[in-house]
Amino acid sequence: MSNKKQSVHTVPSGNGWANKQGGKEISQHRTKGPAEIEGRRHAKQDKTEHVIHKVNGQIGEKNSYGNDPCPPKDKR
Numbered sequence: 001m002s003n004k005k006q007s008v009h010t011v012p013s014g015n016g017w018a019n020k021q022g023g024k025e026i027s028q029h030r031t032k033g034p035a036e037i038e039g040r041r042h043a044k045q046d047k048t049e050h051v052i053h054k055v056n057g058q059i060g061e062k063n064s065y066g067n068d069p070c071p072p073k074d075k076r
Contacts, residue, residue, distance in 0.1 A: 007049035010039040012057065021046075040065075 006022040010032070017035035019027045019042060026042060029035035036052055040063070043050035047066030054060040 005046040005048045007051050008039045008043040008046070010035050010050070010052045012053065012055055 008026070009020045011018055011020060013025070013028065016028060016030045017032050018025050018029070019035060019039040021042065027035070027038045029038065039050050039052070043063070044065045048064075050063045050065065051059055052061040052063075
């Protein structure tokens with residue numbers, strides 16, 4: 001089995017926002033802003049993807065912090 005950490009997802013949860021990694025909730029927040037900040041911190045720490053969802057659950061943004069599955073092809 002791989003040692004690769006799974007992506008961190010910032011998602012709407014109940015009356016607020018949560019960060020989840022590997023299906024487990026790693027933090028809970030009242031608003032999206034602090035949830036994004038904490039999710040980014042976790043993703044950077046684990047060198048993985050940070051997936052930020054919209055209120056309706058759709059993916060709104062993705063950021064890679066060390067494990068980009070689609071790296072840029074331009075190698076300038």
